[in-house]
Amino acid sequence: MHQALRIFLTEGHCWDDFSRNTYAELFKRLDTNKDGKVDVAELRAGLTAMGVTFRKGAAQKIVESGDKNKDGGLDFNEFSRYLKEHEKKLRLTFKSLDKNNDGRLDASEIKESLGELGIDISKEEAQKILHSIDIDGTMTVDWNEWREHFLFNPATNLEEIIRYWKHSSVLDIGDSLAIPDEFTEEEKITGIWWKQLVAGAMAGAVSRTGTAPLDRMKVFMQVHASRSNKISLVGGFKEMIKEGGVTSFWRGNGINVLKIAPETAIKFTAYERYKKLLSSDGEKVKTQQRFMAGSLAGATAQTIIYPMEVMKTRLALRKTGQYSGMSDCARKILQKEGVKAFYKGYIPNILGIIPYAGIDLAVYESLKNAWLSRYAKDTANPGILVLLGCGTISSTCGQLASYPLALVRTRMQAQASLDGGDKTSMSSLVKNIVAKEGFFGLYRGILPNFMKVIPAVSISYVVYEYTKTGLGISK
Numbered sequence: 001m002h003q004a005l006r007i008f009l010t011e012g013h014c015w016d017d018f019s020r021n022t023y024a025e026l027f028k029r030l031d032t033n034k035d036g037k038v039d040v041a042e043l044r045a046g047l048t049a050m051g052v053t054f055r056k057g058a059a060q061k062i063v064e065s066g067d068k069n070k071d072g073g074l075d076f077n078e079f080s081r082y083l084k085e086h087e088k089k090l091r092l093t094f095k096s097l098d099k100n101n102d103g104r105l106d107a108s109e110i111k112e113s114l115g116e117l118g119i120d121i122s123k124e125e126a127q128k129i130l131h132s133i134d135i136d137g138t139m140t141v142d143w144n145e146w147r148e149h150f151l152f153n154p155a156t157n158l159e160e161i162i163r164y165w166k167h168s169s170v171l172d173i174g175d176s177l178a179i180p181d182e183f184t185e186e187e188k189i190t191g192i193w194w195k196q197l198v199a200g201a202m203a204g205a206v207s208r209t210g211t212a213p214l215d216r217m218k219v220f221m222q223v224h225a226s227r228s229n230k231i232s233l234v235g236g237f238k239e240m241i242k243e244g245g246v247t248s249f250w251r252g253n254g255i256n257v258l259k260i261a262p263e264t265a266i267k268f269t270a271y272e273r274y275k276k277l278l279s280s281d282g283e284k285v286k287t288q289q290r291f292m293a294g295s296l297a298g299a300t301a302q303t304i305i306y307p308m309e310v311m312k313t314r315l316a317l318r319k320t321g322q323y324s325g326m327s328d329c330a331r332k333i334l335q336k337e338g339v340k341a342f343y344k345g346y347i348p349n350i351l352g353i354i355p356y357a358g359i360d361l362a363v364y365e366s367l368k369n370a371w372l373s374r375y376a377k378d379t380a381n382p383g384i385l386v387l388l389g390c391g392t393i394s395s396t397c398g399q400l401a402s403y404p405l406a407l408v409r410t411r412m413q414a415q416a417s418l419d420g421g422d423k424t425s426m427s428s429l430v431k432n433i434v435a436k437e438g439f440f441g442l443y444r445g446i447l448p449n450f451m452k453v454i455p456a457v458s459i460s461y462v463v464y465e466y467t468k469t470g471l472g473i474s475k
Contacts, residue, residue: 023080037073039063087147094146104140105130192473199467201264205257207460212256213237213249214452219316221445222410227437233448244320252316255326259308263301271297291361298353306349307342313413345412348426352405360398364390384461392457399449404430404442 030038030046038046044059066074066082074082097105097113111126133141208215217236225231231239240248274293302309311329323329333341367390371382382390399406408429415424424432433441 023083024076027076027079035073037071037075038079039073043074090147091143094143104142105146106140195471195473196468197264197268199464199471199473201260202467203460203464204260206463207456208256208260209250209253210459211452211456212253214448215253215256216240216249216251216316217448218445218452219252219313219410221448222407223317223414225444226441248320251318252312252314255308255312255315258326259305259312263305266304267297267301270300291358294361295353295357298357299350302349302353303346306346309349310342310344310413313410317414344415345409348405348409348412352402352409355405356398356402358398359401360394363397364394367393388457388461392453396450396453403446403449407442407444408433 027038030042032042032046040059040063043063047059062082063072063074066078068078094105095101097109099109099112107123107126107130110130111123127139130139130141133145217233217240220236220240221231237249244251271293274296275289278289278293307330311326311333314333315323315326315329318329323332371386371390375382408426411429411433412424412426430442437444
């Protein structure tokens with residue numbers, strides 16, 4: 001790194017006249033066109049020339065954060081104010097990570113701090129992260145090394161790893177059985193968490209609406225398809241158009257979108273409560289405890305909103321004129337079948353949470369740790385393609401494991417409307433399907449289910465990012 005910048009970073013930490021002169025000297029170097037302000041291009045080019053490396057988009061974020069008068073650049077006061085405030089955050093973070101207060105961070109402290117954020121890494125992985133910050137090769141990081149690494153990086157702490165790698169609700173593929181989002185203490189204090197939940201809900205709504213035709217086809221095949229009644233994708237869509245027109249593709253989508261908000265809110269609240277109950281006071285939350293808390297939170301949310309799940313299936317399978325809307329559907333179910341009808345298929349649905357959430361979390365953690373151990377040299381950021389790929393693979397594996405239970409749940413939900421109120425238990429229904437259709441009969445409708453994964457993930461990611469920007473959450 002450029003010697004002047006090295007001196008500036010190691011000596012300019014007291015906010016006196018000397019520090020101001022040092023910042024002024026750096027500002028002069030960066031202000032190449034001498035217009036009294038540093039824009040994004042000047043900041044990027046100047047710091048790169050001095051040997052400072054930072055993530056893509058970091059220069060833009062620094063300017064946006066410090067540009068109070070919104071003129072597209074930083075004048076000296078804005079420049080020095082940004083660095084001063086940023087350094088304070090870095091100092092606080094460094095102190096919180098320095099568990100033994102010796103003024104240096106070692107691999108065990110990084111491992112412990114990440115563990116408290118919900119990420120379990122090995123000592124070797126912690127050493128790799130440490131090595132990316134360590135300048136003098138001592139395998140410890142002092143304050144000057146910490147500041148030099150992060151001062152011109154918008155991320156202020158190692159929590160960026162969990163922000164990159166948390167298994168976010170941005171990947172909405174129509175199922176609601178995954179472990180809820182993990183939020184850092186900073187996100188909870190600043191209120192960013194609820195904006196992220198809103199962005200995730202918005203992404204889920206648009207994603208589910210965009211893939212609703214495939215979702216209805218999945219339900220249609222789960223209930224109606226058999227060896228004697230084979231339904232192809234093209235044939236199924238033709239039948240839907242013939243019976244109800246193109247708009248029939250979106251039957252059941254309204255309530256599917258409507259249930260996102262209450263389910264997200266209940267799951268998040270319950271997850272935080274269960275984590276506190278399962279972990280000792282002041283002790284970090286381990287992966288196993290996260291899985292248990294997430295599964296219990298999912299079960300709690302599903303128990304409360306399950307009547308909406310039953311209505312979604314009934315509305316998706318309804319014929320033209322059968323129901324005038326959601327309220328009419330609820331009223332007719334209540335009148336004809338009673339309150340119990342709203343919980344048909346509840347047991348297989350709850351049982352499905354364990355294989356889905358467990359395998360989803362296990363696969364994602366394995367893929368995440370594999371990437372961190374092999375490729376996390378200069379940054380914890382894996383890039384969006386890796387993140388989306390890991391999320392898609394883990395969710396797909398979870399779906400494969402829990403799909404038979406999802407099919408049984410859907411058939412039980414649809415029983416009354418199809419069989420005139422015939423009551424079939426879960427076990428007898430499974431035996432009947434296997435006897436008549438074989439083991440793969442439990443996977444009817446899996447094709448449209450998998451077909452919607454990639455478009456659902458793509459749509460939800462794009463909408464999530466745009467909504468975050470609209471809500472003022474920087475990337």
